[in-house]
Amino acid sequence: MLNKCNFDIQDSLQHAVDFYVFLRSKPHYSMYQKSSVPKAWLCMLLCCLLWGFQSAALGTEKCDALIQNGIDAMRRNEYVHSLELLTQARVLAEKNHWYKQQFLAINNIGANYYSMLEYGEALNFYLEAYTIAIKELEPKYEMTVLNNIAILYSKEKKYDKAIEYFTKAYNIAKENKEEVKIGLYAMNLGNVSNEMDNPKLARTYFNEALPLLKNEPQFLVLAKIGIAECDRQQNHPELARKTAEELLKTTKDLQFNDVGTSILMIIARSYAAENNTEMAIANANKVLIANPNLETKIAVFELLSDQYSKNKAFGPALNFRDSILKATVALNEIKNGKLFENSKVKFEIQNYRNEIALNETKMSNERRIFYSVLAIIIIVVFFVVWTFRNLSIKHKQNKLIAERSEQILALELEKEKSDNLLLEKQFIEKETNALLEQERLKNELELKNRKLSAKALYLSGRNQMIEEVLSELTALPQLSKDVPLVSHITALKNHLKTDDEWNNFITHFEEVNQTFLNTLKAKHPGLTANDIRFISYIYMNLSTKEIASMLNVTAEACRKRKERISAKMDLPPDVNFYDYLTSL
Numbered sequence: 001m002l003n004k005c006n007f008d009i010q011d012s013l014q015h016a017v018d019f020y021v022f023l024r025s026k027p028h029y030s031m032y033q034k035s036s037v038p039k040a041w042l043c044m045l046l047c048c049l050l051w052g053f054q055s056a057a058l059g060t061e062k063c064d065a066l067i068q069n070g071i072d073a074m075r076r077n078e079y080v081h082s083l084e085l086l087t088q089a090r091v092l093a094e095k096n097h098w099y100k101q102q103f104l105a106i107n108n109i110g111a112n113y114y115s116m117l118e119y120g121e122a123l124n125f126y127l128e129a130y131t132i133a134i135k136e137l138e139p140k141y142e143m144t145v146l147n148n149i150a151i152l153y154s155k156e157k158k159y160d161k162a163i164e165y166f167t168k169a170y171n172i173a174k175e176n177k178e179e180v181k182i183g184l185y186a187m188n189l190g191n192v193s194n195e196m197d198n199p200k201l202a203r204t205y206f207n208e209a210l211p212l213l214k215n216e217p218q219f220l221v222l223a224k225i226g227i228a229e230c231d232r233q234q235n236h237p238e239l240a241r242k243t244a245e246e247l248l249k250t251t252k253d254l255q256f257n258d259v260g261t262s263i264l265m266i267i268a269r270s271y272a273a274e275n276n277t278e279m280a281i282a283n284a285n286k287v288l289i290a291n292p293n294l295e296t297k298i299a300v301f302e303l304l305s306d307q308y309s310k311n312k313a314f315g316p317a318l319n320f321r322d323s324i325l326k327a328t329v330a331l332n333e334i335k336n337g338k339l340f341e342n343s344k345v346k347f348e349i350q351n352y353r354n355e356i357a358l359n360e361t362k363m364s365n366e367r368r369i370f371y372s373v374l375a376i377i378i379i380v381v382f383f384v385v386w387t388f389r390n391l392s393i394k395h396k397q398n399k400l401i402a403e404r405s406e407q408i409l410a411l412e413l414e415k416e417k418s419d420n421l422l423l424e425k426q427f428i429e430k431e432t433n434a435l436l437e438q439e440r441l442k443n444e445l446e447l448k449n450r451k452l453s454a455k456a457l458y459l460s461g462r463n464q465m466i467e468e469v470l471s472e473l474t475a476l477p478q479l480s481k482d483v484p485l486v487s488h489i490t491a492l493k494n495h496l497k498t499d500d501e502w503n504n505f506i507t508h509f510e511e512v513n514q515t516f517l518n519t520l521k522a523k524h525p526g527l528t529a530n531d532i533r534f535i536s537y538i539y540m541n542l543s544t545k546e547i548a549s550m551l552n553v554t555a556e557a558c559r560k561r562k563e564r565i566s567a568k569m570d571l572p573p574d575v576n577f578y579d580y581l582t583s584l
Contacts, residue, residue: 063092063101071108079112086112099136103129107145114152123152139176143169147185150192159196166192183212184219190226199230206230218256221247225259228266232273241270261292268303277307298327465552467493513539519584524569531565538562539581 070085086105093102110125126149133141150165166188173181190205206226213220224247231240244266254260268283280303287300301324308317470489516539521527527535537547548558566577 059092059096060098060101063089063096063098063105066092067101067104067108070105074108074112074115077115079116082112083109099132100141103132103137103141103145106132107148110148114148119152119155123149126152139172140178140181143172143181143185146172147188150188154192154195157195159192162192163189179212180216180219183209183216183223186212187219187223187226190223190230194226194229194233197233199233203227203230218253218259221251221259222257225262225266228263232266232270235273237270237273241267241274244270258292258296261287261290261296264290265296265299268300272303272307275310277311280307294327294330298324301327462550516581516584520581523584526568527565531568534561534565535581538578541578 066085066089070082070089073079073082073085086109090102090105090109093099093105106125107129110122110129113119113122113125126145130142130145130149133145146165146169150162150169153159153161153165166185170182170185170189173185186205186209190202190209193199193202193205206223209223210220210227213223224243228240228243228247231237231243244263248254248260248263248267251259251263254263264283264287268280268287271277271280271283284300284304284307287296292300301320305317305320305324308314308320470493474486474489517532520532520535534547537550542550544555544558544562548555551558562577571577571580
């Protein structure tokens with residue numbers, strides 16, 4: 001039979017230890033940071049509060065350490081020492097309302113009594129832990145203690161109660177989607193079902209547990225053992241035996257939860273069901289070699305007695321019957337001894353509780369004295385601080401008056417400075433407006449000069465054209481014989497005075513556009529007077545058509561002349577001629 005009780009208790013204790021380590025690793029945060037209020041009495045008050053919170057944190061750590069030490073002592077079978085430590089932790093947790101620590105302390109006190117075979121006392125503590133878990137803690141604590149309670153009922157062979165509490169733990173694990181716990185509790189339900197000779201129901205639970213325990217090899221082996229037991233109870237001894245033999249070969253840790261003993265018992269009982277008494281006896285003896293507990297020995301002795309009786313070996317059969325009686329007596333003596341030991345432990349625990357109560361009273365008196373002294377110190381410090389505070393306030397008031405006077409003087413100086421800046425700004429604005437007006441007048445003058453220059457250029461161009469026509473007429477041989485006409489042409493030439501008018505225009509244009517002409521001549525010294533005249537038309541932003549009309553040429557001729565002058569000035573093709581001139 002699979003020993004479900006042992007591994008469940010171990011799992012429960014492991015949970016307690018894991019939870020304890022979690023508590024130890026959690027950082028403790030202070031609820032107050034450094035105050036920025038520059039008052040000594042506030043600082044002292046904050047220090048007292050911080051000291052109180054730090055004391056609470058240290059108290060939690062102390063309680064956790066007591067629980068851990070109690071668990072370690074229980075594992076060493078030092079039950080008296082373990083109960084002392086856990087009782088001390090319980091008192092400390094109850095006083096400070098640390099429900100997690102209170103639950104762990106009480107739960108592990110119950111585990112101590114379970115280990116001492118005091119199931120009734122263990123049940124009382126488990127029920128107390130269960131009440132705390134329901135009222136104050138998370139569901140994982142509730143299902144842990146429910147599992148422990150179910151194990152106790154299973155030990156007492158109250159299977160209906162065991163199934164009830166195993167099912168509660170199983171349902172809570174499902175609600176919280178804890179797969180490993182679901183698998184463990186399903187396996188426990190399967191074991192109880194086997195004990196109640198209901199292998200069909202047991203197989204359902206084991207089949208559910210298998211996929212959930214695939215990452216827990218030790219527990220997975222236990223589930224497979226449970227299925228082998230189902231096969232044996234359902235009259236498939238050969239299948240059960242082969243499964244058990246395979247597990248015996250492949251299982252690495254046969255000591256875990258007496259797995260090796262459970263496997264050998266299934267093999268021996270399967271051989272017995274197959275009427276192979278020789279192999280049944282051989283495997284039963286292997287169980288005895290492992291020196292199991294008395295309950296397992298009694299089951300082995302019964303099996304050996306039955307097998308020897310089948311072989312008509314009544315002598316060994318009677319001997320094993322005697323061994324059953326001796327083992328039963330020894331088990332009862334152990335239980336009686338445990339009862340005496342438990343009574344002794346209870347007395348020592350009660351005595352220890354009395355000592356704790358006395359120590360608590362003493363500590364309470366010491367705390368009252370401490371708080372009284374602390375209150376007196378705070379009052380004295382408060383009055384000292386209050387006195388210095390009044391002196392400080394007077395000093396600050398005098399300092400504030402002096403600072404206010406300085407501020408008034410500074411404001412007056414600032415006002416005077418602002419007035420000066422305002423006057424200076426107004427002067428600058430007037431000066432700027434005058435400059436802008438001058439610039440405007442200058443621009444108007446330049447515009448008028450440009451108009452005059454354009455007119456002069458037009459007249460000059462016209463005179464040049466007339467002069468050219470007259471020169472062509474004079475060159476005609478037919479007209480040279482007409483003396484009156486020649487005299488009129490000569491008189492007209494004298495009236496034109498083209499060169500003088502152009503020189504006057506150049507003088508005037510240079511006065512108006514001196515910078516432009518100087519830059520143009522400096523950059524392009526190869527330009528002729530006619531070129532400069534043509535460029536001047538373009539500079540005055542006259543269109544090609546207007547320039548052609550003034551020069552009495554076609555627009556195409558004007559465009560070609562512009563291209564020749566542009567090439568003469570070495571301008572790139574992508575540069576606009578007018579933009580280039582205005583940039584000079």
